[in-house]
Amino acid sequence: MTKKMDRRSFLKVGGAAAGVAVATVSATAIPLVGDSILQDGVDGVSASHFGAVKTKVRNGRFESVEAFEGDSYPSTLIQGLPARTYAQDRILYPCVREGYLKHGYKSDKSKRGSDKYVRVSWEKAFDLIADELKRVYKSYGPDAVFGGSYGWFCVGSLNNPQALVGRMLGVAGGYTSRTLTYSTHAIRAITPYVTGGDESSNQQTAYPNLIANSECIVFWSSDPINTNQIAWGVPDHQSYEYMKQLKAEAKKRNIKFYCIDPVYNNTAMYFGAEHIKVRPTTDVAMMLGMAHYLYSENLYSKEFVEKYTSGFAEFKAYLLGEGEDKVIKTPEWAAKICGVEASVIKMLAKEFASKRTMLMGGWGFQRAHHGEQPHWMLITLASMLGQIGLAGGGFGCAYHYSDGGVPAPAAATGNPLSDVKMGNGSQGAAASADAPAASPGLTGISVNSKVDGPWKQRKIPVIPVSRIVECLENPGREILFDGKKLTYPDLKMAYWAGGNPFHHHQDRNRMIKAWQKFETFVVNECFWTATARMADIVLPATTEQERNDITKSHTNSYIFAMKKAVEPVGEAMDDFDIFVNILRRFSAAEVLAFTEGKSKMEWIKSFYDESYNKAKKSGVAMPAFDEFWEKGFVKFETPEAAKNFIKYKTFRDNPVTNRLGTPSGKIEIFSKKIAGYGYKECKGHPTWFEPMEWLGSSVAKEFPLNLVSPHPKYRLHSQLNNTWLRDLEEVQGREPIWMHPKDAAKRGIQNGDVVRIFNKRGQVLGGAVVTEAVMEGVVRMQEGAWYDPKEPGKIGSLCVHGDVNVLIADVPTSELAQGNQATALVEIEKFKGEIPAIGIFKAPVMKGM
Template sequence: MSEKTVSLSRRRFLGGMLTSAAAGMIGPSLITGKAFAAETKAADLTGVTHWGAFRARVVDGKLTEVKPFEKDIFPSDMLMGIRDDLYSPARVRYPMVRLDWLKKRHNSDTTQRGDNRFVRVSWDQALDFFYEELERVQKTYGPAGLYAGHTGWKANGVYHNCIAAMQRAVGLHGTFVKKVGDYSTGAAQVILPRVVGSTEVYAQQTSWPLVMKNAKNIVFWGSDPIKNLQAGWSTPAHDVYGYYKQLKDMVGAGKIRAISIDPVVSDTQAYLGCEQISVNPQTDVPMMLGMAHTMYTEELYDEDFVYDYCEGFDKFVPYLTGESDGQPKTAEWASKICGVSADTIKSLARTCAKERTQFIGGWCVQRMHHGEQWAWMLVVLSAMTGQVGLPGGGFGFGWHYNGAGVPTRNYVKVPGFTGSAPNGKPKYNGDFGKFSKTIPVARFVDSMLEPGKTIDFNGRKVTLPAIKMAIFTGCNPFHHHQDRNRMIQGWQKLETAIAIDHHWTATCRFADIVLPATTSYERNDIDGFGNHSRRGILANRKIVEPLFEARNDIEIFADLCKRFGQEKTFTEGRNEMEWLEHLYTQAQKGAKDKGIKMPSFAEFWGGEGYFEFDKASEKLWVRHEAFRKEPELEALGTPSGLIEIYSEEIAKLGYEDCPAHPTWMEPVERSHGGAGSKKFPLHMQSCHPKDRIHSQLSGAKGLRESYEVAGREPVYMSPADAKARGIKNGDVVRVFNDRGQVLAGAVVSDRYKDGVIRIFEGAWYNPAEGGKIGTLCKNGDPNVLTRDLRSSKLAQATTAHTALVQVEKYTGPALKVTAFDGPEMVKA
């Protein structure tokens, strides 16, 4: 099963899902760029997703056809998974309760969690259980015993926000433990405010027209926008791909030099036809230091910018030159670690210093042990060029997210349903005692296993609460978190776990109470079209009536609130359509203040269901330009108001794993000669997939079958690594280390550097023996193999990309993937 074979299989799937006219348009490449207006009929219903807007055709109450929204000329292939997602066998159909929990409640045998045996109950029974457990936990343990703070990529829509609904309802009952940070950018979002005064990672970037007009070089450092820009937090318009088409032409014509620094040939590199510098995994910081050393010793850096706009460069230089530790950070030194020749490092440093260079940083590189150092060092490199705040120069960490770089229009945003009710007061407002109210999200399993432990986090002490009950909605922590064995141990400490979802994810299988939620296709809502571009507002029409006994989250939590007399406070006395009109009208009022004329709600909803803001209002913009022009009036949010190359505040913290300036520190395990590489020589990447949104759409059979190999998640590896292990395309292989083992289907590809493999995150965990620690995962969940280790005391972030493994051809008994079959329904 080569990459070419996978692509052909994908085309056959897409062709079968679309009408013949549309099938020829979407194809396997996202960058086709064709309109769909001719395919649309007035009767088609609009829908919204994280991967794009669509039109739906319904016959006799069933979804029969999906087409991309005609305003999106670069639609994602993922739209073709919608019908299978809606009608998936993995749908949660009824309220269900784990067998032993039903018998013994909070005294159940928690080692049985994950065995997939559930009893069907009525909605009233399930919500009674839910409420009774809220009461018991608040009375017995107080708010420190309840965790309802986890979040994830909820379904689109401003009203049906499942996380807001859950936190509003649970918050009306009592206070609870919340999380801070996220898994996507955990290290970067903590270090960057201390370096440049803002989180940066989710921010709008310099407008693409200005980049292409002014940049001579674009460096994609661990970033793959072509793959990742398919998705957005609101509904993406995919306008950004038009700029990548232009960039491709400019790269081909030699007008812009594009370089991808990545051990893998990314989709972006393949599309643009740009250069690659194949760095050894986790060694980007030595390469950066080698570049900085070259700029400094050859006097290529912008001395005026460094001293006018930066703080602490003089304290960083002794480390760079080796004066402080005896090791000059030369290109030759860096080359031995990162695998890139010294000449290449020096050449790139000279190019970036002499010519306008836009650094585009991704997020995977900071999801490593000491990931803070990479983000910090990319800022330092850019600062040394003196180009921060110039069009086509400087750094950015959000280019692959939300269509960054597309100019923003004059717009208003439709407000959403919020996580706190106006004038609402909790029934229980207990004392957290010695425990902290908030925890770093990547340490929530630690709270289950080590309650009372005090950890350092970003300059403060956090005492981990003793979590006894956890509620999850619109998220799947059995995809988010690392080290399945440790997770299962933590889950066994919980007395009650509740999951609200529309698919039987592993989180549902490890829950005690599972409630069936609707998909966005089964309810009405409103969403923005275009994220950073703010192109318009879309109606999300209910396409079909809720399947089985699914209910939307607002209904679920309103019914829960009824049990303690807070239903009206929760709903504010409005039903679904009244809420949508209320939220739309709020936006309409804001639009009037901005000189934007919007149709009435009746006209919007009863008409096309789409309103577009004026394209003529787009404004070109340069990130950090205001700071560059007026460093005193537009100071950064750092203590000095400047870019902090050396941080006095971090120095005061005294964290041994996060010094006061960017520093190379060996990760706990590293391939290509690093720690642990003799036993487990392969570095495993587990980056964002290109065929789903994290674990969403895994239940869409046709889409899944277009990329899976041997009926399971693929693992990608180099020809040399495959040959050395006797592995061929299509083989089932065992990927393993001391933390666990998974089965996957081999795809041999010359796009992968020797010593590097990839299993995309989001594969559903499918243990051979449910709930058993150490069991084999049949479906290739990479987090069976990852390490649950902090990035540093500063960020306490995930280190999913610090993972070494070995691969061998699987010769054991045939094991069928059962992750998508739903639960075993039993009688009490």
């Protein structure tokens, strides 16, 4: 066991960086110069992806939370914050995999996941990382280091792990990053071609306008009651008040609700929506059937199509069977594919055309093979209905998120907090996981090139975020992506911070094998996740309530002070300080480039002051920083005009002066640019492509159940799965899997049974929930359960807890987005024998301890 080091509060960086206070290695962290910590018994404001909170500290422990006063509909998820702070799987001190400590980058990579860990000092860990970075840079160059860390941990503007790891690596020597997101990979790639913008994050028609004008609302692959609990920023849950008003108004005006989804979800239950059971990944075929009926019955808006869209003629030829496939896309044709009766398809088309209809498209159906097509086709269908830009009508693809439809406040706007610019290069889309395009004036931490250095000229190459495994398997391969050609770099080292790739990536067993290509894998983490257990070097990071920071609400209605509530558990250290200490092994110039000569509190104040100055110029009142920090938040009021915002109204009013950002300036039903790419799996107009696995494929003969993997109810992806919240729905300690009664009966499965779910990619255990809320032939298992292999590190081992991504294929959506999938075909059987114990939520045994 390594001896504890002497306590030191901080070191001064020499030379040009003198005066910058940074944390140093210490067995028990103590406040830095300029840091503040709440006094025992004093409530403080903090924030998370689940909402803002008041922290309750008693006897030096973070005991409980209360919802923030401005959150009228707080999520249950905030109650997991104290529990995760003191979770049994908390990483307490720096650790190195035993084989790596002995042999370094030449160690046996197949031992990842099964090797024991050895506790080391912070000094030792920093030395190992800095030396390895220098070796890789010298031997292979900057592109060999992958710093495209992806994940949701931390809402803070300063201690944003993804931003900081990119900043540190960019200063140290360079790195390869990533672009797009697992949540919105396909929609973010396709909609700029169709409407000229990112439809996953732009402003939606405001809820008050829907409440007053909509006659029909369609939740298509969308479950906002569930997904609005969380946000990339801080949710303030205003959308729930509007949804409550919408439900009340529906009774007065007989607003019709439809849920088009394989599952009768939380939102459908709340609104009492009529359930249209569509087979997974067949929504495009259903929409084509509706489009054909609208055209053939002359129910479509010819005026809107001619005035506001481009390329309808090419799409019409495909619709009428005049294209390459010679198939007429009638409702009858669609019914055979999607499982919805032709009469229902016709009824829906007729009703949507006759009523003021809002099509709320979620993100679920774009996480599938050919996931670029559903939103393109949804926008095409909305164009044919002709209600885009009208009160209460059109389409929206971001109601799925916590600010979708919430009127925007009168706040100064700026760049995302996490945007990290490196001289002439930039992470660009890679800067954040799912960050929206604007914030109330809080800009991101950035390198302003205040000292000379090679990082000034360094550009950062990127790969599509979900292609990391394929990249490891095929260094040097050239791929098509978004109209360009990319060459996969030969990656030798990865540094992950604030993310959990062994949750969010698909085909776990393939991933484990590919991960052996890394010579070194470093992770900053708070908990012993599956990712941490695969790392060579593990550094313990602080949680959001163990450090000071600043952030905003996702609706832009608030700026929050995140006040340090308690001292870090064990030797946990802020990500900012971790990276400063690594850079200290390079030179004072690198440290200065990273810190810009500012302490952490000075950074926090600078974020606020920049927002303050922008607000002042805009005539928006904000208190000075000290007053803000004392109170804990600033609120921005919403003007009445924002409550009647209508998406694309200005475009409809004048499409000449308010052109869209497409080549034609219109909605592009046919894209000449995409057609010009010559892609096999993404044509110039929305198209039905048969998915690699669906209920109509040959694979269904062996694996006849179509698995869908929506967002969970009691966690954010994998976050909070290591708290008592999992007890609210797990079945015998396993992730629940919903099955239709007929499917369960065929297999002799009863409610509450532990079952084995499997296909050729892997196998997991789950807990059966027999319910008619899921359509026959479909099973539902939420993403985010922690991967817990019965034999750690062994490829093909049974996951005893229920990580659904063990089962899902890692095959790109198409050449355009190169995105990820979230569905698969599986078989299920009742588990026989002794049920294995869950082991993932306890820290691994340390070597010699």
